[in-house]
Amino acid sequence: MLKELFSRFIDLLDAVLFEPFRVENVISSWGTYPLKVVGILVLLLASASAGAGYVFITPPFTGRSFGQFATAAATHLLFFILLPYAIAFIVDGLAQSSGKKGNANITFRFVSLSLSLFISNAAWAILLAQLGVKGGFGVITLYSIHYGLFMTVLVRGTSYIYDLKFKDSLRINIFTFLVTFFLPLSMYSAMITSFNPSLP
Incomplete structure (x- = not known):
């Protein structure tokens, strides 16, 4: 039972991330x-990994680091809950304005599951920190890697969900990217200012 459920879960993520032509089915x-x-499950794992990643990449670590992790994880959980609604609303609206049939429910599910990319955030943060990429530059690098991969998945998925040409899907997602790009960075900046681990 659990083996079958796990296999279906992996198949679902495989379709979302690598084979968007079958994601709707x-x-x-x-x-x-x-x-x-x-x-x-995806939201919780992605949020925990994102929170840990941004702690790892902004040393030094002090007694406040756990509080910083908890706050970062909660902040990212809130962001990850809200982000699929914003993206699905914008993408579905722009696709319909191009004469395509609305498919907001599948788009919302697709975006929500695409957030599984952020589960690797902590591992990337450890790697970048070991390479000396830390602090503000490390945060921007870490964020750019994941959001770049996320947008790549969205462009491919939008093309298949709405039967759009690549250039139309790219245009829609670039607009969505510009609207949503600064939301997590601004949330992180507010969090890191309030819970700076270098403070006593």
Whole structure:
């Protein structure tokens, strides 16, 4: 039972991240409740990894580092919960304005599951920190890597979900990228200012 569920979960993420031409069928094959459970699991893991990543890449570590991690994880959880709504709303609206049929529900699920990319955030942060890429520059580098991969997945997924040409999907997602780009950076800046680990 668990082995089958795990296999279906991996197949779902594989379709979302690597084979978007079958993402609509795979998402539709899941029931509403199991899909919500999977979505929540992805959000929690991505948020924890993002919180840990931004702590690892901004040394020094002090007694306040755990508080910083908890705050960063909670902040990213809030952001990751809200982001799919914003992206699905913008992408679906722009696709419909191009004469395509609305598909906001699949787009929302697709974006939510695409956030699984951020599960690797902590591992990337450790690697970058070991290479000497730390502090503000490290944060921007870490964020750019993940958001770049995230937008690449969205461009490919949008093309298949709405049957758009690559250039139209790219245009829609660049606009979405410009609208949403500074949201996580501004949230992180506010958090790091309040919970600076270098303070006593």
